[in-house]
Amino acid sequence: MSTTSSQKLIRCVIVTPEQTVLDTKAAGVVLPLDDGSRGIAAGHAPFIGRLGAGEVKLLGVAGGNGGETTIRTFIAGGFTEVGNNEVTVITQQASDSGSIDPVEAKVELERLLAQKAVGDEQINALLSAESTARAKLRAAQKPKK
Amino acid sequence: MANARALDRRRRSVRNIRKITRTMELIATARFKKAMDRSVAARDYTEQLAKILKNIAAVGEDLSHPLLRTRPTQRTAVLVLTGNRGLCGGYNSNAVKQAMGLLGQWSGDEMETHVTVSGKRGINALRFRGITIDEEHFKFEDKPAFSEVAPIGESYLKSYIDGDIDRLDVVYTRFVNIAKQEAVAETLLPLQSPTDEETLESPAGHLASEEYDFYPSAESILEEILPASFQSRLFKCFLDSAVSEQVARMVAMKGATENASGIIKDLSRRYNRARQTQITGEIMEILGGVEALKK
Numbered sequence: 001m002s003t004t005s006s007q008k009l010i011r012c013v014i015v016t017p018e019q020t021v022l023d024t025k026a027a028g029v030v031l032p033l034d035d036g037s038r039g040i041a042a043g044h045a046p047f048i049g050r051l052g053a054g055e056v057k058l059l060g061v062a063g064g065n066g067g068e069t070t071i072r073t074f075i076a077g078g079f080t081e082v083g084n085n086e087v088t089v090i091t092q093q094a095s096d097s098g099s100i101d102p103v104e105a106k107v108e109l110e111r112l113l114a115q116k117a118v119g120d121e122q123i124n125a126l127l128s129a130e131s132t133a134r135a136k137l138r139a140a141q142k143p144k145k
Numbered sequence: 146m147a148n149a150r151a152l153d154r155r156r157r158s159v160r161n162i163r164k165i166t167r168t169m170e171l172i173a174t175a176r177f178k179k180a181m182d183r184s185v186a187a188r189d190y191t192e193q194l195a196k197i198l199k200n201i202a203a204v205g206e207d208l209s210h211p212l213l214r215t216r217p218t219q220r221t222a223v224l225v226l227t228g229n230r231g232l233c234g235g236y237n238s239n240a241v242k243q244a245m246g247l248l249g250q251w252s253g254d255e256m257e258t259h260v261t262v263s264g265k266r267g268i269n270a271l272r273f274r275g276i277t278i279d280e281e282h283f284k285f286e287d288k289p290a291f292s293e294v295a296p297i298g299e300s301y302l303k304s305y306i307d308g309d310i311d312r313l314d315v316v317y318t319r320f321v322n323i324a325k326q327e328a329v330a331e332t333l334l335p336l337q338s339p340t341d342e343e344t345l346e347s348p349a350g351h352l353a354s355e356e357y358d359f360y361p362s363a364e365s366i367l368e369e370i371l372p373a374s375f376q377s378r379l380f381k382c383f384l385d386s387a388v389s390e391q392v393a394r395m396v397a398m399k400g401a402t403e404n405a406s407g408i409i410k411d412l413s414r415r416y417n418r419a420r421q422t423q424i425t426g427e428i429m430e431i432l433g434g435v436e437a438l439k440k
Contacts, residue, residue, distance in 0.1 A: 093292075
């Protein structure tokens with residue numbers, strides 16, 4: 001994906017309870033909504049959505065030497081508010097996808113898969129933990145560009 | 146007449162104490178700044194959550210959720226946030242006093258109360274006053290992490306939804322500004338409806354705001370966002386406590402340093418006077434000796 005300086009940018013903010021992790025402008029944002037990814041470009045109609053575990057991808061962020069980079073951030077669920085040419089992601093946990101260790105993520109997933117749960121509540125908790133772990137592993141395994 | 150050497154020794158020990166209190170003041174100042182930065186950084190999250198809640202409320206969504214429902218109070222939970230260390234003025238004792246007031250009220254109404262206390266100081270003080278503490282936390286210092294606070298909030302949410310508690314109050318020291326911090330008891334559960342406080346301020350404000358779509362639906366977002374909102378409020382209590390503790394210590398140690406300086410001044414004056422008296426006495430003795438030899 002390439003952008004020119006005339007292309008409109010959209011502001012993207014990622015906040016966690018402890019700090020604002022990211023506040024930058026990008027050509028496009030891919031959000032991991034609860035039921036699948038959704039791409040957002042400048043001027044998107046306002047909506048509020050629930051996010052699942054996955055990667056927030058910022059495409060075409062202005063890099064240091066005039067180039068463009070893609071920022072990938074793993075989040076463990078949360079909410080998003082799109083509107084006013086701004087994407088706000090509210091999550092309890094966010095980390096740079098590149099910093100996740102695939103081996104560690106895999107071990108975590110296997111540990112969860114080996115667990116047994118009894119009762120609706122436990123099963124639901126385990127299932128959501130498993131899907132988070134899976135998403136984390138997926139984010140870690142993607143080749144770095 | 147106090148002897149000069151004893152005064153000098155006292156002066157020296159007060160000087161050492163002043164060195165310690167001044168260092169503590171400086172450390173508290175540095176920690177306060179860091180804690181303050183964290184608290185400011187956390188504000189964004191709370192604001193964004195409030196914004197979304199407001200937008201959901203603006204759509205006219207019926208805000209009914211177990212966390213918002215008020216039930217007749219029979220079993221309560223109290224969380225008291227104090228420091229692990231003393232030497233910070235009235236910080237701990239004010240929070241304990243506030244907690245005692247609340248607990249007294251609950252026991253007066255013959256309610257079952259689950260007491261959780263964070264901070265060694267508060268634990269010792271409340272135990273001394275004959276309170277049974279059900280849960281203790283020591284790990285919260287000047288940098289409470291969200292990942293540490295979240296499990297506590299999680300367990301409160303669970304027991305509230307399961308009906309094990311009907312109300313949760315948090316006693317903590319609210320940071321108003323650098324000159325003012327107050328120990329308060331805040332009711333976190335049941336959650337206050339977002340429509341109560343915010344919409345009253347701007348009755349017509351929402352109509353002009355954008356129309357939002359909801360994915361997957363407003364109810365499902367509400368279901369997720371209310372626990373998150375509770376967690377962020379609870380986390381804010383911890384952050385406020387941390388900031389207040391550092392401010393309280395800073396102010397207390399500043400006072401202590403000033404007092405030590407005053408004592409040193411006073412001791413110096415007395416020491417000089419005692420020394421002068423001693424010298425005068427010795428001269429008088431010599432003169433007396435000379436007089437006696439002359440005769």
